[in-house]
Amino acid sequence: MPYNIAMVCDFFYPQPGGIESHIYQLSSKLISLGHSVIIITHADGSRSGVRYLTHGLKVYYVPFFVLYRESTFPSVFSFFPLLRNILIRERIQIVHGHASLSSLCHEAILHSRTMGLKTVFTDHSLFGFADPGSILGNKLLKFTLSDIGHVICVSHTCKENTVLRASLDPNMVSVIPNAVVASNFLPDPGKASSSHITIVVISRLYPNKGADLLTAVIPRICLLHPTVRFIIAGSGPREIDLEQMREKYQLQEQVELMGSVRHEDVRDVMVKGHIYLHPTLTEAFGTVLVEAASCGLLVVTTKVGGIPEVLPSHMTIFSSPSEDSLVTSTSRAISLIDSKAVDTSKFHDQVKGMYGWHNVARRTERVYDIIADRKNEPLVDRLKRYYGCGIWAGKLFVMCVVLDVLLLRFLEWLFPAANIDRVRKWPRRPTDRALLAGENDNITKVESEDEESGLADS
Missing domain, CATH: 3.40.50.2000 (Glycogen Phosphorylase B;)
Structure with a gap:
């Protein structure tokens, strides 16, 4: 079954790095398997708005302030109106966040669950448990993953680290490694x-x-x-x-x-x-x-x-x-x-x-299949999980979720979903899909800004 997927992360091209490459290659392969994929990241210099990359991969460069090491300022609620508009326009069913240090990722997972969408998180890094930064980061990760559909880690060591940091059930965490072309x-x-x-x-x-x-x-x-x-x-x-x-x-x-x-x-x-x-x-x-x-x-x-x-x-x-x-x-x-x-x-x-990206995409697709048929739990059950995150943190997290639900109600009244235009999908002939579904990895590099086709404003 084809899905409409949104990859959300602060780290994406034109920034160099392993997470950036992972998101691009995985998205390209998922498109070749028949899914519709968009990427949501922050603007980088003059690169803002909507850009199209290879295979019709659409990237939303949203104008948010970068705080530290390409991670945006954690605004919690201000991202919701823009994110909701994008998710509705693109008919998104699954929101896939990447990286523990990405503010956009954590906020997108919270807002997506409020909207009743399925969510997946991929952890790419290891973190400690003793220093103040790690303690705060682990508490926020526990908040985000308290209501997640499934978690993916890039190694077994990463899985053990993430399970301990976020107090997760190991059965809801899969190990899918990176790959190369x-x-x-x-x-x-x-x-x-x-x-x-x-x-x-x-x-x-x-x-x-x-x-x-x-x-x-x-x-x-x-x-x-x-x-x-x-x-x-x-x-x-x-x-x-x-x-x-x-x-x-x-x-x-x-x-x-x-x-x-x-x-x-x-x-x-x-x-x-x-x-x-x-x-x-x-x-x-x-x-x-x-x-x-x-x-x-x-x-x-x-x-x-x-x-x-x-x-x-x-x-x-x-x-x-x-x-x-x-x-x-x-x-x-x-x-x-x-x-x-x-x-x-x-x-x-x-x-x-x-190592091959086709195998990684197939395994990720199985994760999507696992969460796609799950029914959304009542809000009360979600709040119980957030409340269990700590004596004080639990209460704060419950307040955030309740405010997020109220904000969604306000946005539905102010900008009804029925009035938001739905975008047309990237045109693809059946023969193109058959060709892309093979192991042809020759077209893998992101086009430069001057060579990108179909540039649009948003």
Whole structure:
């Protein structure tokens, strides 16, 4: 049965990142399976209104203030009028939110449940339990997931983390990993003729991504292996630390800082290297590791979170998240590449067989089937679950839900649903659907702003 689905998240193109790529690829594949999918995210610079991407994927860039790391200011109720209009216009049946740190995601799930729609949440990250930020975030996550239809996690470690954080029944949480379009990450055969070994790092340069570790280990590795070169792509608050490190140790010839790169350019950066270094401190899955292995790189990464679940042992050298261990593991990888003791030429075909977006879309489709036939519970039963979130938090959450219901009644009176125009779906011939339903992953890159077709105002 085809569904009308809305993917909601603060993190989407033109921002680079794994969540952004996940939402785009999953949406494209769901469209190829016959579903109608739209994406709702915040405006980014001049990119606002409605845009159309590949396969007729429609993106609503809503004008909301970005507070921190591309996450919008949590307004709770002000998003409801605009969201309701979009959901009614698009005849949405299922609202699928992504990312624990996305304000739009949490608000969309709350308002969608008030409207009686089915909801799904995908968690892409791991969070702690002790620091003040994690305690507050976990309480808000528990509020959002108290009335969720189903939860998807990208790894078993992520599932365990989310179940504990939100006090969920494990039976309502499924594990569906990320994937890659292997044809977009083909290795470069000419790399074998290189006279020196190149280590590639592609990451947001934040403390939780191991940027501080990276700043500490690069000088030591360069001292131990003078012929090694580093290519670092990414931006963030720790970028200045890397620049200062390069100047201090005079490593301008060995360390190249590229800044932020678009996702469609990631492969071109990766194929310049032999080793991929990923010094993260926390990670739920790590799609970039799969992309690196698909490009024929030996992966050196910290053994944290869900990373051990991603790749087989012959593709990966694990390290503890410490300076000495990372230097030792990277030196071992350099020795293996230098002596040709590991054959990375077969990695691409192996990754291609392990990960594919068609499989991810099929499994997500089954989740939609599970929740589609469920009857909506009475408001009293919903309020009971919210009330159980805590002595004080429970009362606050109940008040929020009651206000949300009253706001819906007011919006129905002010802007009746019958007076809201329904949009026409993207035209697709039956032969197009049959073609897209196959494993043709050649068209996967998001079109640039100048190349997007069917631009419209909203």
